[in-house]
Amino acid sequence: MLEVAERARSAAADALARTPEQLEALRAAGVVDSGGSGLLLLLDALLHVLDGRPLPACEAGPGALPDVGGVAAETADEGTASCRYEVMYLLDAPDEAVPAFREVWSGLGDSIVVVGGDGTWNCHIHTDDIGAAIEAALDAGRPSRIRVTDLFEEIEEERWVREAAGAAGTVEEPHAHCAVVAVCTGDGIRRIFASLGVHRFVTGGQSMNPSTADLLAAIEDANADEVVLLPNNKNVVAVAEAAAAAASKPARVVVTHGIQEGIAALLDYDPEGSADDNVVAMAASAAHVVGGEVTRAVRDSTSPAGPIAEGDYLGISRDGIRVVAPSVAEAATGLLELLIDVDHHEVVTIIAGEAAHAADTRRITEWIEERHPQLVAEVHPGGQPLYPYLLSVE
The missing domain is CATH 3.40.50.510 (Phosphotransferase system, mannose-type IIA component)
Structure with a gap:
């Protein structure tokens, strides 16, 4: 298996450049396309899993997203994901192995999606550790149709396309x-x-x-x-x-x-x-999704959940205002307590808005771990205004 991976990696490099050194030079110059780079990333990840070889170093600095035509590039500490790679695959695994798989993935990145059932799962993650993301699948079952995309290269490529379109018509x-x-x-x-x-x-x-x-x-x-x-x-x-x-x-x-x-x-x-x-x-x-949201009151009012003072945080579901609380974390956890059905729900998804703070997000995830340890909490940076948190359970 190791020999096959080495030969495949060498052949892929040769197809894109005459030598690995030329390939790296072309990569640095932005000439190698994202599809070819994705194939090489996948083979590099396979060699990393099989033989422990280090993955290629990122050309960009940690958390440094290229400027994408006016879209703000922020670090993870500022509320936006900075993971470099997108890993996707189908996973054949018994249903009982998936909670542990999700838990491993929750420590590897963000934008996590694991959906399916009856032994077949569609898996998606943004991560900086391709090898670990694939190795988690090998521990749980058998992955197939693996796809790895360098998000930084893809964003940069999209910028080049936009610039080319502006100079020479539309693409x-x-x-x-x-x-x-x-x-x-x-x-x-x-x-x-x-x-x-x-x-x-x-x-x-x-x-x-x-x-x-x-x-x-x-x-x-x-x-x-x-x-x-x-x-x-x-x-x-x-x-x-x-x-x-x-x-x-x-x-x-x-x-x-x-x-x-x-x-x-x-x-x-x-x-x-x-x-x-x-x-x-x-x-x-x-x-299948039960959703809710947390926002802040802009004036005094009343609700089925009690009186509302300006500045209070509100937990809102499809049924209206369900929670009134003095802090955003209390509003979020109070709403989750009402939304979660312990007999049917497995995953809580938290989409953090532009007003969300890391400390509040940590309080919410810690509350889930303490009160509902059977559930997996997934956090995604959303950047939406007005709503510090969008919540869903499924």
């Missing part, structure tokens, strides 16, 4: 039979959605609803025969349905009331399927 994106248009805000949320296949983004959410014209323009601009829309807010559903009805191509709406449901829906998105088939599958996936 046509790959065609899809069915594209996804999603309403959202926050750089982190857009990155998560993009990694799950979203083609067009429309800025919007609570108190900043997009117009029908905005959504219609995104539908028409998508390079696809058909389109699925994710409104991701109950106030945007009617606008999305109006845009879908006015579109010149088949467009359907998956009724998602929050970002959490949108992420779940995308796990069953098929770019080669029809909009009608995608709506059925994606809506079923979204229905």
Whole structure:
């Protein structure tokens, strides 16, 4: 196995450059494409797992994301992920092995998605340790269709494409039979959605609803025969349905009331399927999520959960305001206590907004570990305004 991996790595390097030294020079110059680099990363990771060989050093400094056309590049300490690699694979593993697998992955990176059942799991993570991310699968079962992407190179490549398009006209994106248009805000949320296949983004959410014209323009601009829309807010559903009805191509709406449901829906998105088939599958996936959000009161008021003073933190579910608390962590944990069904839920997903602080996030995850040790907590940087935390359990 080790000899095969060495020969494959050497052949891949030779296909991209005459010598490994030339390959590294081309990489540094940005000439090697992300697909070829991804193959080499995968083979390097295999050699790391089999023989303990070190992975190639990152050209960029720790946590240094390249400038991507106005998208803020922040370090993990500032609330945005800085993991370099995206690792995805299918995992054949018994259901009882998956909680331990998730726990290992929770220490390796972010943007973690592990979904499936009956022995087959679709796994996705952003990490700096490719070898450990793959080795975790070998401990749990058998991985297949492994894909490794250098996110820093991909972001830089996208910047080059944009600059080239500005200098020499537009560059046509790959065609899809069915594209996804999603309403959202926050750089982190857009990155998560993009990694799950979203083609067009429309800025919007609570108190900043997009117009029908905005959504219609995104539908028409998508390079696809058909389109699925994710409104991701109950106030945007009617606008999305109006845009879908006015579109010149088949467009359907998956009724998602929050970002959490949108992420779940995308796990069953098929770019080669029809909009009608995608709506059925994606809506079923979204229905499995129980979501909530934490925000701050801007004025005194009353609620079913008790009186509200300006500055209080509110825990909100589909049923309305469920928790009123003096701190954001208390509001989040109080809401989770109401949302969690210990007999049916396995994972708590926390999407941290621009106002979230690491100390509060740690209090929430520690509360989950203490009160519900059977659950796995996954934290993703979302960067959304107004809501320090978006929460979901499934």
